[in-house]
């Protein structure tokens with residue numbers, strides 16, 4: 001069974017490798033990731049994962065397609081993907097000392113075109129960050145392109161006081177849910 005990874009994220013490819021899987025092709029979906037008016041974090045992540053999977057599956061009939069979307073949420077608010085330092089700084093200031101959620105939604109479309117969905121929701125709390133700590137983190141550049149302006153797989157984990165849920169889910173591909181969805185969709189797993 002051919003597996004298509006509908007993602008440009010090298011982290012998702014690495015996480016998939018931890019399941020012993022290497023996709024037959026990588027075909028990133030390029031969809032509009034704008035947040036809908038009044039759209040809440042979990043529905044937003046679900047919608048984007050489903051749209052990424054559908055867009056890519058249409059190009060690969062008869063294959064299994066896996067897509068994911070990661071959202072960092074402070075209450076009902078969806079934090080942006082940090083594309084510049086000012087945005088990353090604003091995210092870190094908001095997350096400082098405060099509990100937030102990281103949602104990764106998954107969609108797998110099987111060879112018959114049937115879509116299956118799951119999501120992982122983790123709770124993360126950072127310590128209260130001083131201005132110096134924020135400046136030091138920003139200088140490292142790891143925030144670039146990351147939802148919420150940080151990457152737990154890098155230096156930011158040293159600021160994480162509490163995590164409940166899935167570490168791989170925070171990084172971008174929750175292994176437990178991914179394994180379950182792929183197995184249900186006909187991908188052979190060890």
Ligand SMILES: Cc1cn([C@H]2C[C@H](O)[C@@H](COP(=O)(O)OP(=O)(O)OP(=O)(O)O)O2)c(=O)[nH]c1=O
Nearest residue numbers: 007008009069070146147150151152170171172
């Ligand atoms: C919170 C957090 C996010 N991230 C990353 C994962 C995702 O790459 C990104 C969220 O954006 P996504 O839109 O989920 O993914 P992407 O644009 O990188 O890739 P694609 O849509 O092609 O699959 O933030 C981390 O790497 N570590 C973290 O701790």
